Amino acid sequence: MAGYNTIRGLRVKYLSADPATSEDGQVWYNSTTGNLRVEGMVLAAAWASGATTNVAAYQLAGAGTQTAALAMGGANQTGTGSLTSTEEYDGSSWTTQNGIPGATSYMGGCGVQTAAIIAGGGTIPNYHQTTTREYDGTNWSTGGALNAATGSTGQIIGIESAALISGGDRPGVSPRFIANAEEYNGSAWTAVTVLPATRSQQGTAGIQTAGLVFGGTGSVTDTTLEYDGTNWTSGGNLPATRKGLGGSGTQTSAIGFGGNPGSTPGSLDITVNYDGTSWSVIPATLANAKQLMGNSSSAPSTSAISFKGTSPPAFNTTEEFTGASTQTKNITTS
Amino acid sequence: MALFIYGTATNTGKGFFTNEDRRAFHLRGFPADVWVIGNNERGAYWLAEKNGVEKTKSEAQALVTAEVEAHQAAWDALSDEEKAEPNRGRPTDITLP
Numbered sequence: 001m002a003g004y005n006t007i008r009g010l011r012v013k014y015l016s017a018d019p020a021t022s023e024d025g026q027v028w029y030n031s032t033t034g035n036l037r038v039e040g041m042v043l044a045a046a047w048a049s050g051a052t053t054n055v056a057a058y059q060l061a062g063a064g065t066q067t068a069a070l071a072m073g074g075a076n077q078t079g080t081g082s083l084t085s086t087e088e089y090d091g092s093s094w095t096t097q098n099g100i101p102g103a104t105s106y107m108g109g110c111g112v113q114t115a116a117i118i119a120g121g122g123t124i125p126n127y128h129q130t131t132t133r134e135y136d137g138t139n140w141s142t143g144g145a146l147n148a149a150t151g152s153t154g155q156i157i158g159i160e161s162a163a164l165i166s167g168g169d170r171p172g173v174s175p176r177f178i179a180n181a182e183e184y185n186g187s188a189w190t191a192v193t194v195l196p197a198t199r200s201q202q203g204t205a206g207i208q209t210a211g212l213v214f215g216g217t218g219s220v221t222d223t224t225l226e227y228d229g230t231n232w233t234s235g236g237n238l239p240a241t242r243k244g245l246g247g248s249g250t251q252t253s254a255i256g257f258g259g260n261p262g263s264t265p266g267s268l269d270i271t272v273n274y275d276g277t278s279w280s281v282i283p284a285t286l287a288n289a290k291q292l293m294g295n296s297s298s299a300p301s302t303s304a305i306s307f308k309g310t311s312p313p314a315f316n317t318t319e320e321f322t323g324a325s326t327q328t329k330n331i332t333t334s
Numbered sequence: 335m336a337l338f339i340y341g342t343a344t345n346t347g348k349g350f351f352t353n354e355d356r357r358a359f360h361l362r363g364f365p366a367d368v369w370v371i372g373n374n375e376r377g378a379y380w381l382a383e384k385n386g387v388e389k390t391k392s393e394a395q396a397l398v399t400a401e402v403e404a405h406q407a408a409w410d411a412l413s414d415e416e417k418a419e420p421n422r423g424r425p426t427d428i429t430l431p
Binding site: 005079124171284322 | 355
């Protein structure tokens with residue numbers, strides 16, 4: 001049988017402490033702890049439970065990070081009304097904050113806990129408007145109005161002072177679905193290059209000058225679009241059609257999660273990963289299949305957060321994603 | 335050996351299921367606090383640790399079906415205008431794996 005030295009080209013070192021630097025697959029014996037050690041054991045990505053929210057909702061806006069998130073508004077549990085609810089998450093618990101001045105659902109959101117915006121959406125059943133509201137961590141104020149009323153855009157891309165909203169759904173208006181795109185500078189929205197096709201309920205990730213839009217409906221799609229601050233270009237297609245999915249990360253490292261396939265009712269627990277070129281399904285699944293959840297499009301793809309959403313009915317649960325990593329492990333026989 | 339354990343447990347939030355749990359056994363939540371759990375030592379321990387109640391598959395299915403039917407009844411009671419909203423579809427039947 002070939003020994004480690006033959007396979008790896010290295011001897012197993014006898015060390016009094018773990019080496020300061022090591023490479024994947026390197027094996028050594030730590031004489032102080034008495035452990036045979038190996039570097040580079042893969043720890044698979046996974047979704048773990050976070051704290052339950054105070055209010056169940058779906059089609060809400062989300063912002064922030066896994067340890068400083070914002071859940072804003074949304075549709076109530078039965079989907080018959082909209083909410084003013086604002087909740088802040090510190091990684092351990094959700095706390096109710098000052099409510100949105102007007103009940104709002106089907107809007108997008110972005111930013112951080114102390115500087116966030118929501119735009120579009122509205123009250124059920126006419127959930128499309130031009131209103132933008134800004135949240136400073138305590139109070140809500142009115143921001144610049146969108147040029148085109150919209151709703152169901154998925155989360156807004158970027159931050160409060162450099163945001164990007166695209167597409168949308170306008171119940172009762174013809175045409176119902178739109179391809180408009182607008183950029184926000186912290187005070188005003190400016191119309192920019194429209195999407196190549198209408199789209200709503202899309203997954204989003206990235207920043208204003210490197211945005212990512214994937215899936216969505218109007219006509220349910222598996223396509224991905226990349227925005228460079230001026231133009232939209234095609235990215236790799238999702239493994240299958242999706243709408244109402246969450247997204248986080250950057251244009252070159254994003255994940256999408258949950259959603260609905262469009263072809264059948266019900267929600268998905270699937271997580272997909274984008275590397276800037278192509279999407280792949282990863283083994284980490286949401287514990288509860290859901291769609292139309294709150295999430296932060298700007299959270300890192302390795303530490304995304306999903307809160308509320310519906311299967312239906314609406315959830316008050318949170319799930320926290322941890323991306324795959326490598327670690328140093330003891331080699332044992334048990 | 336059966337692939338899954340079935341049980342009920344209330345999601346208590348943070349720490350209810352961890353990354354380590356998710357890597358160690360299959361776990362999927364359904365309405366009525368029903369959980370379908372990978373049938374291994376870690377999965378069985380998780381359900382016990384969460385003060386869960388083990389159910390037969392048919393018992394778990396009955397709980398899920400009753401919950402879904404309650405939500406379907408609520409949807410059926412909506413007005414035609416409310417039902418027409420495509421983003422508020424009728425809850426679908428769920429068959430446990």
